[in-house]
Amino acid sequence: xxxxEQTEITRAVIKSAVLMLEFGAESILIEQTAQRxxxxxxxxxxxxxxxxxxxxxxxxxxxxxxxxxxxxxxKPINMSxxxxxxxxxxxxxxxxNLTADYITTTLKNIEPNYYNRWLVVFxxxxxxxxxxxxxxxxxNGFFVTFFAxxxxxxxxxxxxxxxxxxxxxxxxxxxFATAIAHLASFFNISSTSNxxxxxxxxxxxxxFPFINSMLDATKGYLSMAWGRWMQASLLTLxxxxxxxxxxxxxxxxxx
Numbered sequence: 001x002x003x004x005e006q007t008e009i010t011r012a013v014i015k016s017a018v019l020m021l022e023f024g025a026e027s028i029l030i031e032q033t034a035q036r037x038x039x040x041x042x043x044x045x046x047x048x049x050x051x052x053x054x055x056x057x058x059x060x061x062x063x064x065x066x067x068x069x070x071x072x073x074x075k076p077i078n079m080s081x082x083x084x085x086x087x088x089x090x091x092x093x094x095x096x097n098l099t100a101d102y103i104t105t106t107l108k109n110i111e112p113n114y115y116n117r118w119l120v121v122f123x124x125x126x127x128x129x130x131x132x133x134x135x136x137x138x139x140n141g142f143f144v145t146f147f148a149x150x151x152x153x154x155x156x157x158x159x160x161x162x163x164x165x166x167x168x169x170x171x172x173x174x175x176f177a178t179a180i181a182h183l184a185s186f187f188n189i190s191s192t193s194n195x196x197x198x199x200x201x202x203x204x205x206x207x208f209p210f211i212n213s214m215l216d217a218t219k220g221y222l223s224m225a226w227g228r229w230m231q232a233s234l235l236t237l238x239x240x241x242x243x244x245x246x247x248x249x250x251x252x253x254x255x
Contacts, residue, residue, distance in 0.1 A: 006043065006059055008100040009038065010058075011068065019110070022074070024208060027224045035048070037103070053071060117157060125145075135198075149177065213225045
């Protein structure tokens, strides 16, 4: 294997790793997938270093090594991308004739699979209302929560489509979710308005980043764990600020 061939393999492997990092894969899964893909393409080993904003990757073949670095950009969590990269890696392991060019072309053609927008809105509204029901919300409050959470999800989708900074998206969405939920007490629709207020913003809980940060910490990826935990904490802070502003503007009492 000459240097140019190894360079192409290195580029293909790190592109797959960056895709998985950007769309929310666990750190150990990124490392294992990169190593498996590298070996399938003919290198002896793959060494990888992960931080939340970049990947440094080295491929080794005999006494020859190639190192490259790629920056990652935050994108919405999408496990279909992670699945497609893993499936491609399994195909490369089964078929020894696959080349780095084929892998690169396949990666370029991978597109995220999204659920129907209105199905997501309906399910998010229903889930938030259901959480409220578990806390003892009344009948009217259930539908106010459903309405508030659904509208909040539409706002979040629109802001994401316009590529707003994620922290601003969470803050603005929390503001409007709280304002709409306030209708329950303003018009005396529900006797459990405090539950309506809290349940309507549950769609903004960054559960996936928190879970990934804990998994990374327990498996030795401390820099990734801290980065993901900090990102999730900032999103939580933005949500809290949006709620506080809405409560101040509309003079909302209690929670």
